[in-house]
Amino acid sequence: MLADEPGKIAKTKAGWIDASVPLRTGMVHWPDNPPVRIERMLDIEHGDAANVSTLSMGSHTGTHMDAPLHFVRGGKGLDEMPFEATIGRARVIEIHDPESVKPDELRPHRIRGGERILFKTRNSTRRWYEEAFIEDFVYVSQEAARYLAAQEALTIGIDYLSVGGFLRDGAETHQALLEASIWVIEGLDLSQVEPGEYELICLPLKVERGDGAPARAILRAISKFEEGRIPLTIADRILKASRR
Amino acid sequence: MLADEPGKIAKTKAGWIDASVPLRTGMVHWPDNPPVRIERMLDIEHGDAANVSTLSMGSHTGTHMDAPLHFVRGGKGLDEMPFEATIGRARVIEIHDPESVKPDELRPHRIRGGERILFKTRNSTRRWYEEAFIEDFVYVSQEAARYLAAQEALTIGIDYLSVGGFLRDGAETHQALLEASIWVIEGLDLSQVEPGEYELICLPLKVERGDGAPARAILRAISKFEEGRIPLTIADRILKASRR
Numbered sequence: 001m002l003a004d005e006p007g008k009i010a011k012t013k014a015g016w017i018d019a020s021v022p023l024r025t026g027m028v029h030w031p032d033n034p035p036v037r038i039e040r041m042l043d044i045e046h047g048d049a050a051n052v053s054t055l056s057m058g059s060h061t062g063t064h065m066d067a068p069l070h071f072v073r074g075g076k077g078l079d080e081m082p083f084e085a086t087i088g089r090a091r092v093i094e095i096h097d098p099e100s101v102k103p104d105e106l107r108p109h110r111i112r113g114g115e116r117i118l119f120k121t122r123n124s125t126r127r128w129y130e131e132a133f134i135e136d137f138v139y140v141s142q143e144a145a146r147y148l149a150a151q152e153a154l155t156i157g158i159d160y161l162s163v164g165g166f167l168r169d170g171a172e173t174h175q176a177l178l179e180a181s182i183w184v185i186e187g188l189d190l191s192q193v194e195p196g197e198y199e200l201i202c203l204p205l206k207v208e209r210g211d212g213a214p215a216r217a218i219l220r221a222i223s224k225f226e227e228g229r230i231p232l233t234i235a236d237r238i239l240k241a242s243r244r
Numbered sequence: 245m246l247a248d249e250p251g252k253i254a255k256t257k258a259g260w261i262d263a264s265v266p267l268r269t270g271m272v273h274w275p276d277n278p279p280v281r282i283e284r285m286l287d288i289e290h291g292d293a294a295n296v297s298t299l300s301m302g303s304h305t306g307t308h309m310d311a312p313l314h315f316v317r318g319g320k321g322l323d324e325m326p327f328e329a330t331i332g333r334a335r336v337i338e339i340h341d342p343e344s345v346k347p348d349e350l351r352p353h354r355i356r357g358g359e360r361i362l363f364k365t366r367n368s369t370r371r372w373y374e375e376a377f378i379e380d381f382v383y384v385s386q387e388a389a390r391y392l393a394a395q396e397a398l399t400i401g402i403d404y405l406s407v408g409g410f411l412r413d414g415a416e417t418h419q420a421l422l423e424a425s426i427w428v429i430e431g432l433d434l435s436q437v438e439p440g441e442y443e444l445i446c447l448p449l450k451v452e453r454g455d456g457a458p459a460r461a462i463l464r465a466i467s468k469f470e471e472g473r474i475p476l477t478i479a480d481r482i483l484k485a486s487r488r
Contacts, residue, residue, distance in 0.1 A: 023449060044317050045317070049415055058299070073289070083262075215447075
């Protein structure tokens, strides 16, 4: 069952941890992006037969993904993303730098081609999705973005609304990642996730020619028992072969 | 890779079939629900640094899920759904009745407690999500809904916008399923899915106290090689035990 009291770990019986932030009216969003409004437009309490809501938000709201089309003219839409990008083994790497992800901190982690990497930064020490916009969140420096592109990472994720900084490395970082066809997950809540190896499932809405879309992302620790077994490794073996 | 030409099977290298319909402006929706509007509000073609869109739609748009709160006063929101409801083994059952799912057609399938059942009906013979609203879609009769509740199905899915009919068995079917805590997936595209056993992943957006939310749903056939192996069966064993 999911957490039913605040602060309780959102871990299900099968071990899934919810790394997605809740969507609600008025929640934080990127400054020039649309606000989030969720309104009950049919309401049982007002005599309607059912509860139905209107959802209005930007395509880069809460936990979401970026398609190349977000920053690349004529790039792929999110509806063209292969599921291998976000279903399979992922590594959660803790970032200690309080400003940004930098190549020097990444190198010892020996990131390999085809890896899915999620950065757990200082952002995850606060419930940022319940606060106002934070300008000094930890982002991926443009140097680190180019490093990740050179390492041929498949997918990367970060625990605030953008991989690029605020008024700093925004376009550069996005372009370095998206031009390298790296799939990007933003707005993760990694507060309940320790660094290590996980099984990742992240599914974005199928928005036609989407520059991005809200997504649900969940993680499950890979136990010794499951290590090296299917179906994770089948997908990963196919993926590896396809990238050579 | 996902399909890049219409009509091509949306099957990825790892065998995932996308059972979600694309979201686009003006697409079909339930008559009294909000329209779907997706507009590029920042546009590289117009000189902006990035492409960003505004998404506006009802909570029961396209491929989506219903929470008990949709029809049950004070019921659970979709953000309280356990992931076991939509991750694990599922059975796709073909329905031949051109009007509705009825108990007589269900009985021979021997639905057991804890099962995830997706109904592939006549609805899947057309690309309904590209057409205007269809009044005579195949729905789940209220008798079948009560039968599924009695069998203690865990989750059911259907290949049109509602489990209930148009002006017929709408409230009754929803209430019978949702009051029995059956999780409901609607708006599936099962045109590329043969009846049989599958691995299902369906993740809805995490809308706080959501009566429903758009979702992404994917299926993968369970091969003989994978049959009976983890991680599917671990989740299912735990689930089974928890329901006794």
